[in-house]
Amino acid sequence: MREQLQELLEQRVLQCVSMPRNQLHECPGIELKKQSCAKRSAEIVKAKANGRIKRKFENQENESVLYEVHFQYLIKQRGLFYMEEEVEKRQVEFYKGILVSDEKLNEIDGPREDVEDIPVFSGHEEGQERKGFRYDRMKAVQYAERWWNDFNPAYKKFEVDCTNYISQCLHAGGGPMRGYPNRSNGWWMQNNNWSFSWTVANAMRWYLPGSKFGLRGRAVDSAEQLKLGDVICYDFQGDGRFDHTTIVTGHDGNGMPLVNAHTYNSRMRYWAYEDSTAYTPNIKYKFITITDDSDA
Structure with a gap:
C-alpha cells in the first residue's frame, strides 16, 4: 500500500507540473499554484512529493486511506530561486486494491476557531506588571522554520493550530506573556490553559493592534510593507471574522511576503493564498507589523 501510494504521488505530481495549461483542470491544486506563480512572473521549475499514511479504514473489499502529502516546489522568479513547501491532507479510496478516487480535503479543516464573538482585553489592567520588550525578528523566523511541519512538545497541540503556532513564533521573538489566568485578557499560555488571543485567529487579529504594551502591532495598508516576523x-x-494567521518568513523576487503556517502546514508560501481551497473572492486581509519599545 505504501509503495503504491508513493508511486501514485510521484506520477501525479510530475504529470501535473508538465501538463499543458488546457489540461490543468485535471490537477486543480497544481493548476491554482501555477496560476498564482504566473501572476507574479514566477514558475515552478521542479516539484516532488512524499506521502505519509495517517489512518486506514477497511470494509471487506473497500479501503479508505487518510494521508498527508509533503509537496516541495522549487520556484524561480526574476533570477531568484526558493523552495516552497506544503503538507496537503488527502483521502484515497481503493476497491479490491484498485484506486477509484483521490481527493484533497478542505484546507481550513473542521469548525472555525472563532465560532463566537470573544471579547479580548489588550490594555493595561490594574495590578499587572508592565513588561517592555525588543522584538527579535530573526528568532521568530528561526522558530517558524524549525517547527513549520512539526509540533513543539512544550506547547499544547490543537487540530486547528494556526494561531497557536504564530503565538509560539512571536513568543520566541521575545513577546512577553501577560494576563493569566483571565482567558479574555492579555496573551498567554501556561498551566495547560491559554488566552483566546493565543489560539483564536479572530482574537489575535484584534489583540495585536489593540495592545498598548508588551506584544503589540500596528496595522499597515499593504503586504509589501511587512517585514520578517510580521x-x-x-x-x-x-x-x-478572521479564521487564519500566518507569519512572514521571507520575500519573493518582487519583495512580496512569503509566509509559514500551521493547520495545513506550509513554509515560504505566497502570502495571498490564492492557491488555497479556502480562498474566496470575498477574502479580506489584515497586515500587522509588530512594534516594540524601540519604536516608542
Missing part, C-alpha cells in the same frame, strides 16, 4: 490575518469569507 503577521497576516485572513478572513476567507469576508464576513468580518
